[in-house]
Amino acid sequence: MPWFTRDKTARPQAPAEEDRKVKTEGLWVKCDGCRQIIWRKALDENLQVCTKCGYHFRLDAVARLRLLLDGEWEEFDKGLTSTDPLGFVDSRRYTERLGGMQKSTGLRDAVISAGGALNGRYVHMCSLELKFIGGSMGAVVGEKITRAIERSLERRVPLIIVSASGGARMQEGAVSLMQMAKISAALMYLDEARIPFLSVLTDPTTGGVTASFAMLGDLNIAEPGALIGFAGPRVIEQTIRQKLPQGFQRAEFLLNKGMLDAVVKRPDLKDYLAQALDFFCGPVA
Numbered sequence: 001m002p003w004f005t006r007d008k009t010a011r012p013q014a015p016a017e018e019d020r021k022v023k024t025e026g027l028w029v030k031c032d033g034c035r036q037i038i039w040r041k042a043l044d045e046n047l048q049v050c051t052k053c054g055y056h057f058r059l060d061a062v063a064r065l066r067l068l069l070d071g072e073w074e075e076f077d078k079g080l081t082s083t084d085p086l087g088f089v090d091s092r093r094y095t096e097r098l099g100g101m102q103k104s105t106g107l108r109d110a111v112i113s114a115g116g117a118l119n120g121r122y123v124h125m126c127s128l129e130l131k132f133i134g135g136s137m138g139a140v141v142g143e144k145i146t147r148a149i150e151r152s153l154e155r156r157v158p159l160i161i162v163s164a165s166g167g168a169r170m171q172e173g174a175v176s177l178m179q180m181a182k183i184s185a186a187l188m189y190l191d192e193a194r195i196p197f198l199s200v201l202t203d204p205t206t207g208g209v210t211a212s213f214a215m216l217g218d219l220n221i222a223e224p225g226a227l228i229g230f231a232g233p234r235v236i237e238q239t240i241r242q243k244l245p246q247g248f249q250r251a252e253f254l255l256n257k258g259m260l261d262a263v264v265k266r267p268d269l270k271d272y273l274a275q276a277l278d279f280f281c282g283p284v285a
């Protein structure tokens with residue numbers, strides 16, 4: 001029998017790393033813009049915009065609707081869900097991945113299609129959810145957005161789409177790419193009927209979403225600092241064998257080059273959209 005056995009229960013134990021984390025977790029956030037530590041409550045009150053440097057944190061789809069619509073909204077096509085047309089498997093089955101995402105986000109796919117008032121005017125609004133497989137556009141996202149466009153056309157209601165997406169959904173292959181053409185064609189009818197479509201691009205908006213509806217707005221409006229592009233900078237650099245300029249694919253750079261109509265800070269976004277709709281449709285009756 002060892003004669004230097006310590007009685008572990010006799011000494012007060014330092015709190016485990018896990019316990020310590022739980023107590024302070026969530027109170028403070030490190031800003032990706034200025035690297036300073038900010039109080040989460042101050043960040044919440046400032047619409048997830050850094051109080052020190054103005055860096056715009058990402059918002060989820062529901063928070064976005066809450067920010068831009070006056071109160072309650074009605075949701076359309078809530079039950080649509082992907083059928084896994086290719087029987088796709090990568091590191092796991094696509095159906096499993098979908099199931100996991102549906103559980104963690106509480107959504108059936110990566111977009112919420114809603115109708116509600118924006119400063120008193122009824123609008124249709126689609127809000128993409130980046131947390132759902134990178135906000136990628138498969139058949140469901142494509143169909144919900146197309147239906148929102150058709151609904152806008154039928155009821156003569158302005159449409160706003162808030163994008164946050166990595167692009168087309170690889171797991172749905174060509175079915176996913178087809179959505180780009182489908183949505184773009186529907187938007188053409190909306191344009192012919194002279195019903196406004198405002199596109200809001202948030203961080204990040206890339207790939208097939210940028211290459212279709214996100215850039216087809218009567219106004220294309222971005223949030224400050226948003227990454228907006230088609231292919232990623234590394235792919236472009238390797239293809240053209242040139243170093244890319246500073247700020248490449250950021251909202252301010254694109255505004256400067258004429259790719260965007262405006263860069264609007266989040267606290268001003270709702271009023272900006274309302275003003276734009278006043279301009280297109282006349283003041284609210």
Ligand SMILES: [Zn+2]
Nearest residue numbers: 031034050053
């Ligand atoms: Zn900051």
